[in-house]
Amino acid sequence: MSTPAPTPESFLTEAMRQQAIGLESEPATMEVEKGAILRFAEAIGDPNPQWNDEAAARKTRHGGIIAPPTFLRSMRGVSVQLPFDLSFSRRLDGGSDWEYFQPVRPGDRITAVARIADLSERSGRLGLMVFMITVTTYRNQFDEVVATQTNTLIAY
Amino acid sequence: MAEQVYWEDVSEGMELPALVKEPTTRQLVQYAGASGDFYEIHYDKDFAQGNMLDGPILHGALKSAFLGHLVTDWMGPLGTLKRLQCQYRGMDAPGQPITAKGSVTRKYxxxxxxxxxxxxxxxxxQGQNTTPGTATVMLPRRQG
Known part of the structure; x- marks a missing residue:
């Protein structure tokens, strides 16, 4: 399929949208280390004992440390390969929408797959912008979905 | 952390205790390391300015972490976060305080x-809402 040369007025064609929507990433897997949870909690400045203090967390219903809500952002290599070059070098994060189903604990083996849910474009303050919405599904070693994250990436 | 909040104690319109965060460039570097997001607009002033920005800006995901901190502090250890959603409408720079706020819109x-x-x-x-969002939590009941 040939794609027309990008113009400042428009970049995406309907054919490109159809090519991209529904594409999935390769699965990425991460072993959740307790140290990574502690470092993440420290980096976001959240002293909640549920993700900082093993002794205190043992007395909770989870029986130990769990990960703070956005910890799964630390998973690497979860990106969908587009079948064309986006040809915008700059990126902004537009927003995220997390749904949670199970806690994430040290020792969990989490597998993530991202899927392109939508691709669109719009002109704004930063010129022509492409909006890519991906839905990432995170499963644990018991094949339970622990969380999904819907993320909006802006390329401009 | 505050005491445990129970579903019976909550009413629509109730405010969550505000949480003031004071992000610094140092914290953005720390977050880059912890999250693996090393995009230079978050810590390299020259790079940020070359990308049509006034200077480094907070990672969007760090801002959603601040909102997660707000909500999980409020819901207590017996609360369960079901959903956390926000949009990064305005950019936030390190070196200035940012206040996480919230209010109850529905109890059901x-x-x-x-x-x-x-x-x-x-x-x-300046009092501008840079990061509007919503959250859903499940709370314990005082009885049963």
Missing amino acids: EENGQYLVDCDIRLENP
Whole structure:
């Protein structure tokens, strides 16, 4: 399929949208280390004992440390390969929408797959912008979905 | 952390205790390391300015972490976060305080779960809402 040369007025064609929507990433897997949870909690400045203090967390219903809500952002290599070059070098994060189903604990083996849910474009303050919405599904070693994250990436 | 909040104690319109965060460039570097997001607009002033920005800006995901901190502090250890959603409408720079705020918009029972929806946001020192969002939490009941 040939794609027309990008113009400042428009970049995406309907054919490109159809090519991209529904594409999935390769699965990425991460072993959740307790140290990574502690470092993440420290980096976001959240002293909640549920993700900082093993002794205190043992007395909770989870029986130990769990990960703070956005910890799964630390998973690497979860990106969908587009079948064309986006040809915008700059990126902004537009927003995220997390749904949670199970806690994430040290020792969990989490597998993530991202899927392109939508691709669109719009002109704004930063010129022509492409909006890519991906839905990432995170499963644990018991094949339970622990969380999904819907993320909006802006390329401009 | 505050005492445990129970579903019975919550009413629509109730405010969540505000949480002031004071992000610094140092914290953005720390977050880059912890999250693996090393995009230079978050810590390299020259790079940020070359990308049509005034200077380094907070990672969007760090801002959603601040909102997660707000909500999980409020719901207590017996609360369960079901959903956390926000949009990065305005950019926030390190070196200025940012305040996480929220209020209860709906209290309801669904499939045997006792739920509360909240509007949440981050306000910059000018009082602008840079990061509007919503959260849903499940709370324990005082009885049964």
